[in-house]
Amino acid sequence: MIASTIALYFYTKQLLQNEVEEELFSTEARIENSLKSNTQPFSLPPVIEVVEISDLKEEFLKDTLIYDPSQSEDEVFRELSTFKKINNKYYRITVRNLVVESKDILIAIVVSYFIIILLAFIFLYYLNSEGNRKLWAPFFKNLEVMKGFSIKSNRPIKMLDSDILEFRELNNEILMLTKKVRDDYQNLKQFTEDLSHEMQTPLAIMQAKIENIINEKKLSEDQYLQFSSLQKDILRLKQLNKRLTLLTKIENNQFINIDKIDLTKIINKTVENFKELFDADIHFSEAKKVFVLMDPYLAEVLCNNLISNAVKHSEESKPVNITCTKECLIIKNAGNTAIAMPENLFHRFYRESNSNHSTGLGLAIVKKICELYDFDISYKFQDNNHMFTILFKSTKI
Amino acid sequence: MKFLIAEDELDLQQSIVTYLERDANVCEVASNYNEALQKVELYDYDVIILDINLVTGSGLDVLRAIKKSKHTAGVIIISANNSLDNKLEGLDLGADDYLTKPFHLAELNSRVKAILRRGKFGGDETIEFNEIKIDTKSRTAYINDIAINLTRKEYDLLLFFITNQDRVLSKEIIAEHLWGDDSDLVDNFDFIYVHINNLRKKMSKESAKYIKTAYGSGYKFQNN
Numbered sequence: 001m002i003a004s005t006i007a008l009y010f011y012t013k014q015l016l017q018n019e020v021e022e023e024l025f026s027t028e029a030r031i032e033n034s035l036k037s038n039t040q041p042f043s044l045p046p047v048i049e050v051v052e053i054s055d056l057k058e059e060f061l062k063d064t065l066i067y068d069p070s071q072s073e074d075e076v077f078r079e080l081s082t083f084k085k086i087n088n089k090y091y092r093i094t095v096r097n098l099v100v101e102s103k104d105i106l107i108a109i110v111v112s113y114f115i116i117i118l119l120a121f122i123f124l125y126y127l128n129s130e131g132n133r134k135l136w137a138p139f140f141k142n143l144e145v146m147k148g149f150s151i152k153s154n155r156p157i158k159m160l161d162s163d164i165l166e167f168r169e170l171n172n173e174i175l176m177l178t179k180k181v182r183d184d185y186q187n188l189k190q191f192t193e194d195l196s197h198e199m200q201t202p203l204a205i206m207q208a209k210i211e212n213i214i215n216e217k218k219l220s221e222d223q224y225l226q227f228s229s230l231q232k233d234i235l236r237l238k239q240l241n242k243r244l245t246l247l248t249k250i251e252n253n254q255f256i257n258i259d260k261i262d263l264t265k266i267i268n269k270t271v272e273n274f275k276e277l278f279d280a281d282i283h284f285s286e287a288k289k290v291f292v293l294m295d296p297y298l299a300e301v302l303c304n305n306l307i308s309n310a311v312k313h314s315e316e317s318k319p320v321n322i323t324c325t326k327e328c329l330i331i332k333n334a335g336n337t338a339i340a341m342p343e344n345l346f347h348r349f350y351r352e353s354n355s356n357h358s359t360g361l362g363l364a365i366v367k368k369i370c371e372l373y374d375f376d377i378s379y380k381f382q383d384n385n386h387m388f389t390i391l392f393k394s395t396k397i
Numbered sequence: 398m399k400f401l402i403a404e405d406e407l408d409l410q411q412s413i414v415t416y417l418e419r420d421a422n423v424c425e426v427a428s429n430y431n432e433a434l435q436k437v438e439l440y441d442y443d444v445i446i447l448d449i450n451l452v453t454g455s456g457l458d459v460l461r462a463i464k465k466s467k468h469t470a471g472v473i474i475i476s477a478n479n480s481l482d483n484k485l486e487g488l489d490l491g492a493d494d495y496l497t498k499p500f501h502l503a504e505l506n507s508r509v510k511a512i513l514r515r516g517k518f519g520g521d522e523t524i525e526f527n528e529i530k531i532d533t534k535s536r537t538a539y540i541n542d543i544a545i546n547l548t549r550k551e552y553d554l555l556l557f558f559i560t561n562q563d564r565v566l567s568k569e570i571i572a573e574h575l576w577g578d579d580s581d582l583v584d585n586f587d588f589i590y591v592h593i594n595n596l597r598k599k600m601s602k603e604s605a606k607y608i609k610t611a612y613g614s615g616y617k618f619q620n621n
Contacts, residue, residue: 200477201406204499208412211502214565214615215419224565224612231569238499276550277576278588 001117005109012105017078020097021061024080027095035086035093046077049094056083056090066096076101138162142171149178151185152252189252196245199237207234236359243361246301247348250368255295263290263299264324270303271322280311284322290329292392294373302369305362306331306388312358313386329390338381345379398422398513399441403433403459404448404475413446416502417509419563430454437463442470443516444509447492449476449483457490464491471512475500501570507560526559527620529605540603550575551596558608558618565611566618 031050043049046066059082068075077096084091138160149157157178159171210227213219219227249255264286274280292299310320310333318334344350346367349360370377376391400417404410405428414424425440427433430453437445437459445463449456460472474487477498484495493512496505514522514533522533530539536552537544547555557574558566568586575592593616597608611617 197477200498201409204475204477205406205408205412207499208409208416208502211564211570212412212415214567214612215416219612221613224615228567228569228614231567234499235569235573276548277592279591 001113005113008109009102009106012109013102016100016105020078020099021080024061024078024095024097027097028080028082028093031093031095032082032084032086035084035091038087046096048096049092051092051094053083053090053092056085057092059083063099064096135164138164139167139170142167142174146174146178151181153182156182189248192244192248196241199241203234203237203241207231210234240359240361243359243365247361247365247368250298250365250372253372255298255372257295258293259296260291261294261296261299263292263303263329264288266299266303267307267322267324267329270300270307274307274311278311280314281317281319282307282311282322283319284324286322286324290324290326292373294369298369298372302366305366309362309366310386310388327392329392331388332385334384335381335386336384339379339386342379342381346377398443400424400509401427401433401436401440401442401445401470403427403436403445403451403456405429405450405452406448413502413505416506416564420506430456430459433459434462437468437470438466441468444471444473444512446473446475446505446509449474449478449487457487460487460490460492469516471509471516473505473508473512475505501573503557503561503564503566503570504574506564507557507574510560524556524559526562526607527605528603529555529559529607531556531559540600540605543603545599545603547596547599548592550592551599554592554596555600558616562607562618562620564617565615567615571616 027048031048035050043051059080062079062081064077064079065074066077067073076099078099079094079096081092081094084093139162141160145157145159157175159175162168162171210230214224214227267284267286271282271284274282294302306329307320307322310331313335314320314333315335321330321332323330323332339345339352341350346363348364350363351358351360367377369375370390374393376393378389378391380387380389398420400422402410402413402417402424404413404426407428410426410428414426417424425436425442427436430451433447433451433456434454447456447459451459456474456476460474463470463472471494472492473494473496474484474492475496475498476483476487487495493515494508496508511533514524524531524533528541530542531537532539533556536549538547538552538555539545553575554571557571568589571589571593572586575589593608597606600606600608607618607620609617609619
């Protein structure tokens with residue numbers, strides 16, 4: 001662009017100069033002719049000057065600055081001076097012509113360039129964006145569709161068709177990918193359901209047969225202990241199964257039943273049950289009702305899991321303290337040492353020690369329930385107490 | 398008593414029959430949907446134990462047929478599916494109880510007995526065993542017509558023992574009956590001893606010593 005501007009500048013300048021010079025020569029020729037035909041020499045300074053001189057010199061061309069009173073500034077003139085012998089007299093004929101200044105040429109070029117470029121830019125921009133919009137419309141439409149894609153949906157994703165080969169290929173790939181993702185998800189869900197479902201019957205058979213053996217055969221004490229231990233393992237499997245199914249159900253959003261639950265009532269019931277069965281020392285005295293919005297079954301599971309966790313891990317004969325207010329639920333139990341890795345506490349199958357054979361899912365379920373209802377659960381070890389806090393947020397009434 | 402066990406898993410079906418026949422009950426079996434449907438239409442039963450997933454059809458359809466035919470039989474649904482919807486649907490259709498597999502036969506037995514009590518005596522629900530009398534409506538136990546002061550769990554325990562007399566009950570079975578399987582306290586069944594000992598003491602005071610120890614760590618309710 002700059003190179004073309006420079007070239008154009010010099011070319012235009014050259015062209016103008018040639019034109020001016022041609023005009024100067026032609027004017028000079030006319031004056032010479034008029035002198036030849038005995039006209040009195042005349043002058044029109046600064047444009048034309050005819051002067052009689054004594055001797056001839058070489059003709060020359062030059063630029064000169066002459067003050068122009070009409071514009072009150074110096075103007076560049078091209079000057080042609082010729083020396084001619086006409087009718088035995090020597091004359092110097094000087095013709096001058098105003099030339100366009102270089103500065104003006106340059107400005108004119110730059111301005112016109114600028115206007116051309118601007119117009120071209122606006123035109124191209126409009127053309128491009130309009131074209132792009134048409135071209136990419138199916139792409140953006142499909143992007144929106146993809147954003148709304150849910151892995152749980154049963155219907156295949158619906159894409160807008162496009163004439164553009166690349167987009168069509170992209171669409172096909174996305175369709176295939178989402179179909180595979182959906183299928184995998186469905187299979188996984190089906191697998192979990194099938195597995196837990198199909199495991200129940202064999203477990204039931206094992207359990208029933210053990211019971212009949214214990215009752216019908218004469219067993220040694222050792223044999224009985226073996227069967228008793230088998231029963232315990234079956235119970236473990238059963239609980240594991242039940243909890244995994246529960247986790248899957250929560251993850252699949254299958255608990256859509258939401259009620260106004262009086263949490264203190266549920267806690268009281270759970271506490272009473274624990275006290276009765278285990279003679280556990282649990283302190284809970286909250287007369288005021290605390291309402292939360294959640295599934296009644298999950299509310300029971302939540303309280304049961306948290307309280308049983310506290311009872312299980314409480315130092316011997318130390319009480320478990322429960323506080324429940326409108327804002328939060330706090331469950332504290334005494335302990336000697338903090339949990340080694342509190343960040344893993346809510347992970348599936350995380351156990352601090354192998355001493356108790358819990359399923360390792362109780363707190364994972366608590367966490368999942370809290371996530372479902374946007375409760376904030378945290379663990380702290382403070383003053384030799386393990387402390388679980390649940391903050392109720394949006395569902396608080 | 399006459400029972401029908403509609404269960405397509407033959408092993409489980411036979412185990413249930415074996416357990417229930419110990420009390421001199423008569424058990425008939427149905428191993429598929431059509432057989433179950435046929436039997437409930439032809440014969441009368443006191444209690445029908447019904448699997449929901451019968452190979453060739455749904456147990457819920459059998460239940461509908463039972464209720465349509467004005468059958469007076471009590472119905473216990475047993476299902477491998479522990480979804481709440483299924484349970485509610487079964488109970489809505491008129492089933493008396495619902496058990497999720499796997500269950501203890503002792504638990505099934507005590508539920509069957511509970512249904513029989515409710516059906517037979519039309520509200521006057523008492524159980525008698527020698528000098529012991531249990532009023533299940535007011536949840537009180539009497540020995541020689543003297544009411545004994547039992548906690549809720551002790552009462553449950555006594556009822557469970559009496560309905561499963563002459564059978565060995567391991568602490569696992571008792572724990573599950575008292576606690577349900579909602580708890581994660583699998584390894585800690587010691588609490589059972591406390592309750593059984595308390596119950597034993599209260600009964601021994603009235604010289605009713607029927608709770609025997611079996612194989613060292615199990616229990617058996619037995620006539621002397």
